[in-house]
Amino acid sequence: MKMSAGVEWGVHCCVVLSQAQEPVPAARLAEFHGISRTYLAKNLQQLSRAGLVRATEGRDGGYELTRAASSITVLDVVQAIDGDQPAFRCTEIRQRGPLASPPEECTRPCGVARVMAKAEQAWRSSLREVSVADLAVTVDKDSGRTALTALRGWLAEG
Amino acid sequence: MKMSAGVEWGVHCCVVLSQAQEPVPAARLAEFHGISRTYLAKNLQQLSRAGLVRATEGRDGGYELTRAASSITVLDVVQAIDGDQPAFRCTEIRQRGPLASPPEECTRPCGVARVMAKAEQAWRSSLREVSVADLAVTVDKDSGRTALTALRGWLAEG
DNA sequence: GCCACCTTACTCGGATAAGGACTGTCCGAGTCGCTAAGG
DNA sequence: CCTTAGCGACTCGGACAGTCCTTATCCGAGTAAGGTGGC
Numbered sequence: 001m002k003m004s005a006g007v008e009w010g011v012h013c014c015v016v017l018s019q020a021q022e023p024v025p026a027a028r029l030a031e032f033h034g035i036s037r038t039y040l041a042k043n044l045q046q047l048s049r050a051g052l053v054r055a056t057e058g059r060d061g062g063y064e065l066t067r068a069a070s071s072i073t074v075l076d077v078v079q080a081i082d083g084d085q086p087a088f089r090c091t092e093i094r095q096r097g098p099l100a101s102p103p104e105e106c107t108r109p110c111g112v113a114r115v116m117a118k119a120e121q122a123w124r125s126s127l128r129e130v131s132v133a134d135l136a137v138t139v140d141k142d143s144g145r146t147a148l149t150a151l152r153g154w155l156a157e158g
Numbered sequence: 159m160k161m162s163a164g165v166e167w168g169v170h171c172c173v174v175l176s177q178a179q180e181p182v183p184a185a186r187l188a189e190f191h192g193i194s195r196t197y198l199a200k201n202l203q204q205l206s207r208a209g210l211v212r213a214t215e216g217r218d219g220g221y222e223l224t225r226a227a228s229s230i231t232v233l234d235v236v237q238a239i240d241g242d243q244p245a246f247r248c249t250e251i252r253q254r255g256p257l258a259s260p261p262e263e264c265t266r267p268c269g270v271a272r273v274m275a276k277a278e279q280a281w282r283s284s285l286r287e288v289s290v291a292d293l294a295v296t297v298d299k300d301s302g303r304t305a306l307t308a309l310r311g312w313l314a315e316g
Numbered sequence: 317g318c319c320a321c322c323t324t325a326c327t328c329g330g331a332t333a334a335g336g337a338c339t340g341t342c343c344g345a346g347t348c349g350c351t352a353a354g355g
Numbered sequence: 356c357c358t359t360a361g362c363g364a365c366t367c368g369g370a371c372a373g374t375c376c377t378t379a380t381c382c383g384a385g386t387a388a389g390g391t392g393g394c
Binding site: 001002003004005007008009011012031032033034035074082083085087088089090091093094096097098099100101105108110111112114115116118119120121122123124125126127130135138139142143144147150151154 | 245246266276280305
């Protein structure tokens with residue numbers, strides 16, 4: 001099981017955008033993180049489709065958050081980039097083979113699927129508890145309260 | 159994010175093995191579930207490497223659980239087949255770019271990685287709470303208390 | 317001096333290749349049970 | 356009748372292709388700002 005690498009970029013980009021007062025171009029976000037400009041664009045498109053960020057075209061355009069960073073959860077970003085389909089997909093093998101369960105007994109999901117679904121529910125709940133704004137605070141604390149100030153300064157340079 | 163399809167097979171196979179009194183060949187497990195015989199063998203090998211099942215060669219050989227079904231958790235099976243690496247892998251992008259964090263500030267994992275790790279911890283905890291024996295009971299209940307009896311009868315046929 | 321238009325440069329978006337992982341398959345090495353011959 | 360050697364068949368294990376998804380990249384359509392010319 002592997003999560004898309006773009007998720008990490010997307011989350012960090014949202015943290016950066018939470019500190020910006022104006023649209024930030026994708027190229028600038030890529031430069032800040034030292035990552036591929038073209039591929040990051042693809043991930044930002046997914047954030048845009050999910051409605052987390054708004055894209056402004058033309059000169060002085062770029063990306064900006066569509067709502068307050070405190071109301072964007074990490075789960076929102078993960079699902080926007082990595083998809084919202086569950087990791088475990090039941091293929092209903094209980095209905096196959098010589099002792100297949102008859103369809104009338106299969107009104108509820110398979111027992112295995114229920115266990116997996118519950119675990120993923122716990123995973124999503126944990127990610128839902130943390131917002132982009134929370135992350136920004138955490139990152140700032142880890143740096144000794146200097147990261148956000150430096151970030152805002154760097155953004156103003158552009 | 160997608161979990162290997164073999165996980166579903168592995169869990170169901172463990173439930174079957176929990177009802178067996180003698181080794182069950184891979185071919186028979188595949189027949190029971192109506193799935194590919196050759197590919198299932200690959201997944202069973204992973205269960206064997208993880209020490210969850212024991213393989214007996216030669217005639218009347220096959221697979222059997224190495225310990226009580228009540229002490230084999232769903233998490234054990236998932237990690238045996240899908241790997242035990244975390245879904246989220248931090249690439250430390252905080253240490254890249256023009257405002258890279260100096261290494262001396264990076265003694266703790268990145269804030270984003272910590273959130274992801276906590277969520278996966280919750281996911282693993284949920285899977286750890288359910289054993290293969292629990293699953294067998296669940297499957298039996300869903301079938302109106304007929305599945306396990308039928309399964310044991312089918313196994314005895316061989 | 318003010319307004320309208322045009323040019324320009326910059327932005328995103330979707331369509332297009334390369335790589336890697338998962339899926340699926342095969343055949344060979346090893347082992348156990350059965351059989352048959354001998355004592 | 357019991358022991359033992361040989362045989363046969365069955366088992367798993369690792370090595371080998373096919374296919375899908377993720378990763379990575381490019382170029383074109385659209386847009387807003389800024390400059391320029393006219394009024």
